[in-house]
Every structure is written in structure tokens, then in C-alpha cells.
Amino acid sequence: MSPLEAARLYGTVAARTGAAASGTTDAAPAFAEVLRQELEGAAAALRHGEAVARAGLLGRASVQEVVEAVTAAELALERVTAVRDRVVAAYQEILRMPI
């Protein structure tokens, strides 16, 4: 599953739960929107990392540039997956709640 697809799915799920919760008229962007932006940023970092790694293998980018881009991509992915795990865990916690 690509990060963007995951972001879209999160968006739909969060929109549904947000509609169910309703009432909260906050000026700040919805969490789903923030998550989507973050995921898109991570996807862009990954794409950039891949592009630089490709250029490095072809001899057009220095090893340092490859390390910089790939490390940035790795960290962006780590951050996003950590947040996702946390969100999914919270969601499951709510699902398990006895009514």
C-alpha cells in the first residue's frame, strides 16, 4: 500500500468518525488533514531519497548527498509510521470499549 493511498483511507475513516462525533467546530485543521499532509511530506521525502539514490548509483550524486536524502526519507517514514501505529492503537482501543 502506498503512503498516499493510506493517507486517503485515513482521511475517509477520520471523516466518518469526525461526523459521528460532530459538534466540535474547531478552527484548527482536522487531524486527518494534518496526517494527510504529514504523509504526503513523507512520501515526497521517500521519492526524493529514491531519486538521489538512483543518481548516486549512476554516479551523478555524491555519497554524502545519497546518505543525507536516504536518512531524511528513513526518518520521515519512521515518524509517520509511529504516529500511524499510535492512531490505530487508539482506534482499536475505542472499538474494544464495552457499551
Next chain:
Amino acid sequence: MRLEASFAVAASGMRAQSARLRVVAENIANADSTAATPGGDPYRRRVVVFRPEPDRTLGVARVAVDRIAVDRSPFQLRYEPWHPAADERGYVKYPNVEPVVELVDMREAQRAYEASLQTLATARGLLLETIDLLR
């Protein structure tokens, strides 16, 4: 200040020091390169000049190679009348490269590179540890 900004700075330091090491390699390799014509000038020692490079998007100062300048100090003269580059008095101009100086410069470049590498590794480790708090 985002911790990711230190990656960019450390990586620029590594790039700058590798450029310096490349110049040292040129100097050492050409330590005996004489002129092709009699009495001509041999290889001239090169030195790398760094400058800070502000990065407006990240708000940090990277380092960049400003230019690769030449060392204007005098050449070494050796009496070698048999040499094809010897002048009419039998002296050959040898490059103004001092191998000991180059070795020290090389070691400095190595240490500075390692320092930048360590900065990058530390920033990466700290970020990963912070993210792990979410798990």
C-alpha cells in the same frame, strides 16, 4: 530548530572535507610533476578555500567550497642537468608541495569529516530515540 536541519549541515561538511581531501590527493600525486618544457613552471600546490553558505529555507549555514586557489610560494630548485625540464643552468623547478604538510592536511580533513559524520549519526540517533517514545 528541527533536528533534520543538522543532517543537511553535517552532509555539507562531509562534502566540503571530501573536496579538501581530493585537493590533498592532487597535491601528493603531483608532488614530482615537472614542466614539459625546459625551464617551465611545474605543478603548483593547490589549497581549498571554504565559505559559509546560508540556507534560507532551513535557516542554517552550510559550508561550501568557495574556490580552489593556488599556493604562490616559490618552487623548489634541484640541480638535475639530465632532466628534460632543466633550464640552461641545469636546474629543474619542482612543485612547491611539501609531503609532510600534505599529510597533516589529509589527517585534518579526515578528522573533520569524521566529526561531521558523528554529528549526523548523533542527530539521527536522537531523532529515532525520540520517535521511539511513541511506541
